[in-house]
Amino acid sequence: MKTYKILIALACASLVYTSCTDLDEVTYGQLSPTTYYQNETEALSSVVGVYSLLGNLHSAGGDGWRFTEYGTDEFFCPGKASGGWYDQGVDEVMTHNCTSSNGRMVTAWNTIFKEIGAANAVLESLEASPNADDLTAMIAEVRALRAFGYMRAMDFWGNVPIFTDARVESTNLPSTNTRAEVYQFVVDEFTAAAADLPSVTTVDRDAYYPRLTKESVYTALAEVYLNSEIYSGTADYSSCLEMCNNVISTNAFSLQSSVGDCFLSSNENNSEVITAISVDPAKGVGGNQFILYAQPALDQQKYGLGFGPANGYCFDDTALERYEDGDDRLLLLEYGPQYYLDGVTPLADSKGVQLNLITLVEPTRMAIADNEGYKVLKYSPVGATFTSYNADNDYVVDRYANVLLMKAEALTRLGQDATTALSLVNQIRERSNCVALTSLTLDDIDKERARELIWEGKRRADMIRFGTYFTSTWFYKQNVEDPVADAWRGLYPIPDIQITNNPNLVQNPGY
Incomplete structure (x- = not known):
C-alpha cells in the first residue's frame, strides 16, 4: 500500500504555483506566505x-529520461514496418546528429526547466513563510530537488542559466552560465541541502519514504x-569516494537477493533503493509506463495485462553479449524464443507462431520487423496494480549497487586499495551468479556498470566518461568519433526556440 503522507498530499494538492518553461516568460508564484x-x-x-515534476524526468515516456539513454549502445527506438515509432528527431539523437x-x-528542455521553475517558486514561498524557521529541512528538500533538475540540465547542455528566482522578468532575462559554474552550483546546493536533511538512520523509513x-x-x-572532469x-574522485563512504557507513543499505527485487511494485522497504519517486495511479498520482513503451504486444497475454504493450524501446547484441551465461540479470531481459511465466509454454500469436525476439538487422532503422530488438523488463508487472496502462511500480532513481560501483571506480581511478x-x-557480480573477477580494470567497471544498470539512466554519462561514447560503434552509430575533436557531441x-525567446543564451560549440 502506498498511503504515505507525501502521496496523500500530492493527490489532494493543486499545483498553485506557476513555473517557467521558456526563459522569456514572465511568471509569478501565486502563493502568499502570509496566508499559506x-x-x-x-x-x-x-x-x-x-x-511529481521530478518524476516526469524519470518516466518511460518522458524525454528527461530518454535523453539519458538515447545515443548510447543499449537503448534504441526504431520505426516499425507495421507502422509507428519512427521519429526523425529521435533518430538524430541516436545517431549523434542532433540539431x-x-x-x-x-521537450526535454521544457520538462527539466519546468521542474526547476517549480522548485524556485515553492522555495521562495517556503523561505518567506512566517514559519520558515520550522521548515529548514523542507527548504533543504526543495533545494535538493532543484539541484536534481540542474544536474540533468548540466549533463545534457552544460552551459545553461543558473536562475533561482520564482519569476523571470522580460526586461532582465537570464544569461548563460558555463558548465563549470553550473557544476559548482549543483555541488553547493546539494552540499547545503545534505546538511539540513535527515539521515535515513534517523527517520521512520516507512513513514518518510x-x-x-x-x-x-x-x-x-x-x-x-x-x-567532475x-x-x-x-x-574529483576523492570527493566521489567520500560521498560513497557517507552512504556505506550508515549500514542502512544492502543489496537485494536479485536486481529484479528493486523494481517490484512493493519496494517501499527495499534495502537497496536509496532514492525513488512514488507513483500511485489508482489515486491519480503518476504512473509507471515502462511496460507500455518497451514490451512486445504478446506480453499482454504473458502477464494478463488489460492493454497491449506498444513494442517500442529495444536493444541488440551489443548490450546482450556483455552478459555471461548464467548471469541472473539475463532474467530481466527478453530475447530469443519467448514463453509464458512457466518457462515451458510458448508465447504464440493467434496463428500459433511463437514470438522469437532477434537482434536488429533492418539497416535503415525505419522499418524493423516486430520481433527485431530485445527488451528490458525493468519494472516487473508481476504483482503490480494497473490503472489503464499505468503500473504502480515506483521509479528507482538510485540504488546501493550504483554506490558500490562508483566507489570501486573512484578507487581504481585514484590508484588506491585495489583489493x-x-x-x-x-559483490555485484556474485549477487547475479557471475564468476568473481581476479583483477580489475576500468574497462571491467565500464562493462559491469552497463550490465548492472541497463536502462537506469546512467549509460550516456558513463560512456562519455569512459570515452566509449565516441570511440565505439553500434547499430545506430557506425562512425568512430574522436574524443577530442568530437567532444562537442x-x-x-x-x-x-530558447535562443529566439532569450537572446542572452549562447549556443553550445559545434551547433
Missing part, C-alpha cells in the same frame, strides 16, 4: 508537486563528482 505554509503539512502539499531545432530536445534523505543527496553528489574540467575495489565489483544543442 502555516505548518509543515501545508508546505508539503506544494513540495510534493516538485517531486538545435530537434523537437524532442525542446520516498522523501529525500542525506543519503539520497550523497549518492547524487557521488555521481556528480564521478563526472567532464563537467568542470577537473577530476577493496575488486571486492565491491565482485557530448553536449546537446540549446534548442533554437
Whole structure:
C-alpha cells in the first residue's frame, strides 16, 4: 500500500504555483506566505508537486529520461514496418546528429526547466513563510530537488542559466552560465541541502519514504563528482569516494537477493533503493509506463495485462553479449524464443507462431520487423496494480549497487586499495551468479556498470566518461568519433526556440 503522507498530499494538492518553461516568460508564484505554509503539512502539499515534476524526468515516456539513454549502445527506438515509432528527431539523437531545432530536445528542455521553475517558486514561498524557521529541512528538500533538475540540465547542455528566482522578468532575462559554474552550483546546493536533511538512520523509513534523505543527496553528489572532469574540467574522485563512504557507513543499505527485487511494485522497504519517486495511479498520482513503451504486444497475454504493450524501446547484441551465461540479470531481459511465466509454454500469436525476439538487422532503422530488438523488463508487472496502462511500480532513481560501483571506480581511478575495489565489483557480480573477477580494470567497471544498470539512466554519462561514447560503434552509430575533436557531441544543442525567446543564451560549440 502506498498511503504515505507525501502521496496523500500530492493527490489532494493543486499545483498553485506557476513555473517557467521558456526563459522569456514572465511568471509569478501565486502563493502568499502570509496566508499559506502555516505548518509543515501545508508546505508539503506544494513540495510534493516538485517531486511529481521530478518524476516526469524519470518516466518511460518522458524525454528527461530518454535523453539519458538515447545515443548510447543499449537503448534504441526504431520505426516499425507495421507502422509507428519512427521519429526523425529521435533518430538524430541516436545517431549523434542532433540539431538545435530537434523537437524532442525542446521537450526535454521544457520538462527539466519546468521542474526547476517549480522548485524556485515553492522555495521562495517556503523561505518567506512566517514559519520558515520550522521548515529548514523542507527548504533543504526543495533545494535538493532543484539541484536534481540542474544536474540533468548540466549533463545534457552544460552551459545553461543558473536562475533561482520564482519569476523571470522580460526586461532582465537570464544569461548563460558555463558548465563549470553550473557544476559548482549543483555541488553547493546539494552540499547545503545534505546538511539540513535527515539521515535515513534517523527517520521512520516507512513513514518518510520516498522523501529525500542525506543519503539520497550523497549518492547524487557521488555521481556528480564521478563526472567532475567532464563537467568542470577537473577530476574529483576523492570527493566521489567520500560521498560513497557517507552512504556505506550508515549500514542502512544492502543489496537485494536479485536486481529484479528493486523494481517490484512493493519496494517501499527495499534495502537497496536509496532514492525513488512514488507513483500511485489508482489515486491519480503518476504512473509507471515502462511496460507500455518497451514490451512486445504478446506480453499482454504473458502477464494478463488489460492493454497491449506498444513494442517500442529495444536493444541488440551489443548490450546482450556483455552478459555471461548464467548471469541472473539475463532474467530481466527478453530475447530469443519467448514463453509464458512457466518457462515451458510458448508465447504464440493467434496463428500459433511463437514470438522469437532477434537482434536488429533492418539497416535503415525505419522499418524493423516486430520481433527485431530485445527488451528490458525493468519494472516487473508481476504483482503490480494497473490503472489503464499505468503500473504502480515506483521509479528507482538510485540504488546501493550504483554506490558500490562508483566507489570501486573512484578507487581504481585514484590508484588506491585495489583489493577493496575488486571486492565491491565482485559483490555485484556474485549477487547475479557471475564468476568473481581476479583483477580489475576500468574497462571491467565500464562493462559491469552497463550490465548492472541497463536502462537506469546512467549509460550516456558513463560512456562519455569512459570515452566509449565516441570511440565505439553500434547499430545506430557506425562512425568512430574522436574524443577530442568530437567532444562537442557530448553536449546537446540549446534548442533554437530558447535562443529566439532569450537572446542572452549562447549556443553550445559545434551547433
